Structure formats: C-alpha cells, structure tokens
Amino acid sequence: MQPSRNPGLPPLIFAENPSRRKKFIRGAAWASIAALLGVGAYRYSFPEIRKQADLLARLPGLQQSAAAAQQRIRAAEDRLAALSADQDGVAARVTRLESRVTANLQTARKQTQEIVAQAQQHIEAEHAGRMDALQARLGVVEASQGEEQTRLVQLQNEVSAAREQIARQSQQIAFLQQETGRQLDGVSRQVARLDRDADRERRNLGSLSAKVERKRIDFEIAKNHSREVAPGVTIEVTRIDVGYRKFDGWIWLLPDRRTVWVRQQSAQRPVIFYTKDDNRPRELVITHVTKNSVAGYLLAPAPGYDGSSPDAIAALQ
Secondary structure, eight states, X not given: OOOOSOTTSXXXXXXXXXXXXXXXXXXXXXXXXXXXXXXXXXXXXXXXXHHHHHHHHHHHHHHHHHHHHHHHHHHXXXXXXXXXXXXXXXXXXXXXXXXXXXXXXHHXXXXXXXXXXXXXXXXXXXXXXXXXXHHHHHHHHHHHHHHHHHHHHXXXXXXXXXXXXXXXXXXXHHHHHHHHHHHHHHHHHHHHHHHHHXXXXXXXXXXXXXXXXXXXXXXEEEBTEEEEEETTEEEEEEEEETTTTEEEEEEEETTTTEEEEEEEEETTOOEEEEXXXXXXXXXXXXXXXXXXXXXXXXXXXXXXXXXXXXXXXXXXX
C-alpha cells in the first residue's frame, strides 16, 4: 500500500479506487467553476435587482401622486365652469361701466365748453378795456405832440444861436492863435538868447573845469561800515533802499572834525562839499546800489593845486 500524495484527503479512498479520485477532482473543479460563475452573475445583476426593488418601493407614492393630480384637475375644471357661468355677469358689468363713462365724458365736455365760453368772454372784456386805455393814451400823446413840436422849434432856434456864438468864438480863437504865434516867436527868440548865454556859461565852466584838476577815487562800502576813501575823508553807510537806489549815511572830514550828513541820496546824484582850509569842491557820486553795499567814486582836487589862481577865482565869480 502506497502512501497518499495529498495529505488533506483520506489515504484509503485514493489508494483503493483511482477512478473515484478522478471523479472527485472533476466534481471539485466543476463546483469551483459554478461558484465563480455564481459570484460573477450576482456581482453584475445585483444593481439591477436593487433598482427594480427601489421602483417597487416607490410605486405606492407614485399612485398617491397620480390621485392628487386627478383631484387638482377636477378642481380646475370646476373653477373653469364657474368662470364660464360668471362671464355673462362680467359682460353686464362692463356694459354698465361703459354707460357711466360715456355719461361722465358728456358731462365733462359740457363743463369744458362752459369754462371756455366764460374765459373767452373774460378775455374779450379785458381786451376791450386795454384798447380803451390805449386809445386814451394815444389821445394824450397826440395832444402832447403839439407841445413837442413847439419845443422842437425852440430848440432849433437855440441851436442856430449857438452856432452863431461858436462862429464868433472861432474868430476869437483865430485871433488868439495869431497873438499866441507872435508871443511864441518872442519867447523863441528869448530862449535862443538864453541858449547862447548857457552855451557861453558852459564854455566858461568847461574852461574852469579844465583849469581845476581833480582826481577820481573809486570805492565800495558795506552797509553799517565806514571807510576812509581819501586822506581826511571817511564815509559810512547806515541805510540802503535798493528799490529807489538811495542810501543814508555821513561823511567825516578831517582836520575840520566836521560831519556832512547824507539823507535819501540817490545814485548818480553828486554830493558836493568843501573843507575850511581849501575852497576847492569835492564830489561824492554813488554809481551802484546793492542790498548790502554801495559803490561809487570821489572827485578830489589833485595834490599841488590850491585853487587860488586869478582865473579860477574869476570863473567861480
């Protein structure tokens, strides 16, 4: 007796009867195949079965919904029948409403015609009153037109008299122009004579200036500062007006120990001063004015000339 090749089965069955072993194996194989087919069929048919079950479960609710819909349809049919029955009453009401509207329109038309007639009468009366007032005013204007005609004649007479007066005044003006021309000729001759005298004086002054030798000394002085621009001449600036190009300050002279005050002195306008020991003039001229300083020059007599020559004195006299 040989031992069994499959330890899970009884050894005697397979050892004594080999044909039963083959049948058993085929039966087990067919059982496995059937089981697999059953499992697959159940897996694919189970959702459809569940759908059919859900439909069967919903069938009572669908029947109730259908019954409710039938009841609503019957109620709508009843209402439609009631509306058909009331249609005749509505038509009668519409007819009565049309009659009332027609009567109201006729009444309103009549009242409107009466109001228009009254307004027309009022307008005609007012127009007649205005025409009467205009005619009265026209009469007043016509009455005053005669007075205006008289005034116009008077004005024409006054204009004629004014024209005659203007003609006389024109003659007087022509005479005055002739007299003025003669007087202007005399004045012109006097001016020409004065010009000749002035030319002679300028020539004398030029000769005097040529004889008096002076030296130009340029300088620049800051505001609130003093500076000795020439021996014995010290200048200080105390105030500056840039807009008007003016300044204030003083000039200190030595050995005179004298102060010459300068008030609102404009640029290009000379300040002329003298000393006790010298009769020669000195000129201070400011040429440039800024916010913080002024600049200019001093004309002083040249050294070695005392200005006491007879020609110079005669020219000064």
